[in-house]
Amino acid sequence: MxxxxxxxxxxxxxxxxxxxxxxxxxxxxxxxxxxxxxxxxxxxxxxxxxxxxxxxxxxxxxxxxxxxxxxxxxxxxxxTEQEREYLRRKDMGFIFQAVALIPVMNAYENVDFGLRLAQTTEKREERVKECLELVGLKNRMNHMPHMPGEMSGGEQQRVAIARAIAHKPKVIFADEPTGAVEIVQQKS
Ligand SMILES: Nc1ncnc2c1ncn2[C@@H]1O[C@H](COP(=O)(O)OP(=O)(O)OP(=O)(O)O)[C@@H](O)[C@H]1O
Ligand SMILES: [Mg+2]
The missing domain is CATH 3.40.50.300 (P-loop containing nucleotide triphosphate hydrolases)
Known part of the structure; x- marks a missing residue:
């Protein structure tokens, strides 16, 4: 393309x-x-x-x-709703203002969940770690996003960013994605 x-x-x-x-x-x-x-x-x-x-x-x-x-x-x-859902899981990544991380999953599991939904054929563990490293959270992998003291608002948003890019979507939709993020270091 x-x-x-x-x-x-x-x-x-x-x-x-x-x-x-x-x-x-x-x-x-x-x-x-x-x-x-x-x-x-x-x-x-x-x-x-x-x-x-x-x-x-x-x-x-x-x-x-x-x-x-x-x-x-x-x-x-x-x-159909089924076709639209498939498209969302496979071809889109979402980073919204209200960070929609799954509270019972730690940072690693949240990113991995997105990969599983997209049914990616890639080695998941490697990719999850790579994406968390990209947003500067490799040493926060086991932290629960919503547990007080475990992750700041900006860190939660960075987990959401890692999840949005992990399955290599065609489009990333971001609605005021960096409101709580000071600096997101992006390696090209
Ligand atoms: N489900 C809904 N029912 C009724 N009105 C709605 C609904 N969703 C949005 N609106 C109205 O549509 C308008 C646009 O809302 P929208 O959230 O798209 O604005 P926005 O440009 O994203 O604003 P912001 O910069 O504050 O996020 C607002 O006046 C809002 O009240
Ligand atoms: Mg808005």
């Missing part, structure tokens, strides 16, 4: 939410955009402008009220 390939495309995407009493709020209206492969795409806008709503649509967590979202040739708005 070349750098300039289109990874995701939205056409005329609208998202409205019911407000009760038959009223609704239209948060997104006629969004046409292209997310190129292999590039960093940034959504900018004031609080409440619909960035998270759009991210949820592009990443198949939510469906548009109107319009289409394509992953390559595939229109994911029309795909």
């Amino acid at each position: 070349e750098d300039t390939d289109v990874m995701i495309e939205s056409k005329g995407v609208t998202r409205s939410f019911p407000l009760g009493g038959g009223r609704e709020i239209e948060v997104l209206h006629g969004i046409d955009m292209i997310v190129p492969a292999g590039k960093l795409t940034i959504l900018k806008g004031r609080s409440g402008s619909g960035k998270t709503t759009l991210l949820n649509l592009l990443s198949a967590l939510d469906r548009p009220t109107q319009g289409q979202i394509y992953w390559g040739e595939k229109e994911i708005g029309k795909a």
Whole structure:
């Protein structure tokens, strides 16, 4: 795949939410955009402008009220929930503001869990350690993310980053991913 390939495309995407009493709020209206492969795409806008709503649509967590979202040739708005889930596990990595780590698993197990969901054929142990090292947490592998005193907010977010990249997804969706992270050292 070349750098300039289109990874995701939205056409005329609208998202409205019911407000009760038959009223609704239209948060997104006629969004046409292209997310190129292999590039960093940034959504900018004031609080409440619909960035998270759009991210949820592009990443198949939510469906548009109107319009289409394509992953390559595939229109994911029309795909079954099973197909969408497969796509999310295999081709996407998520780093969200509310870090969604599994509380009963330590850092290592959280990253490994993502790899298992993606049914990766890679040697898992090596890859988990490599990713935790990349985010500077190799010596925190056995720490429980939510246990008081075991991990700071930024460290939890770095575990989430390690988990998001471990299965080498085609796209990483990040919604204000570094709010609690001071510095993420990235080796290329
Ligand atoms: N499920 C929902 N039901 C009703 N309104 C919603 C729902 N989800 C989002 N909204 C509304 O849509 C608007 C956009 O929300 P969204 O979270 O996408 O904004 P944002 O750009 O991500 O903001 P922020 O920068 O604060 O994170 C807000 O006014 C919000 O109240
Ligand atoms: Mg938001």
